[in-house]
Amino acid sequence: MELDKKSIEAKIKEEIAKTLKDIQNLEEQVKPISPENAIGRISRMDAINNKSVAEASLRQAKDKLSKLENARSKIDDPDFGICVKCKQSIPLGRIMLMPHSNKCVNCA
Numbered sequence: 001m002e003l004d005k006k007s008i009e010a011k012i013k014e015e016i017a018k019t020l021k022d023i024q025n026l027e028e029q030v031k032p033i034s035p036e037n038a039i040g041r042i043s044r045m046d047a048i049n050n051k052s053v054a055e056a057s058l059r060q061a062k063d064k065l066s067k068l069e070n071a072r073s074k075i076d077d078p079d080f081g082i083c084v085k086c087k088q089s090i091p092l093g094r095i096m097l098m099p100h101s102n103k104c105v106n107c108a
């Protein structure tokens with residue numbers, strides 16, 4: 001089956017733009033919480049909790065971005081859309097849903 005590379009590429013670009021925006025937002029949220037910020041002990045705990053959640057999301061977003069960049073650079077490779085594990089072709093629906101994945105549903 002011939003993959004529709006134009007739509008896949010557009011999708012990857014769209015995902016990259018979205019992920020970059022997420023990273024920007026998350027970087028705002030992981031800024032150090034200043035102690036002189038008179039927000040009280042409980043809300044300070046909340047702020048610290050939110051910050052660690054944001055830090056985890058930020059790591060994920062950066063990971064996703066590098067996978068997307070990788071997928072974009074490989075879109076013209078003959079093995080693009082082939083699962084790296086089982087060597088079966090990944091269904092287009094999955095590529096469009098998760099363009100950063102290089103594994104099929106079974107191997108992911």
Ligand SMILES: [Zn+2]
Pocket residue numbers: 083084085086087088103104105106107108
């Ligand atoms: Zn597979």
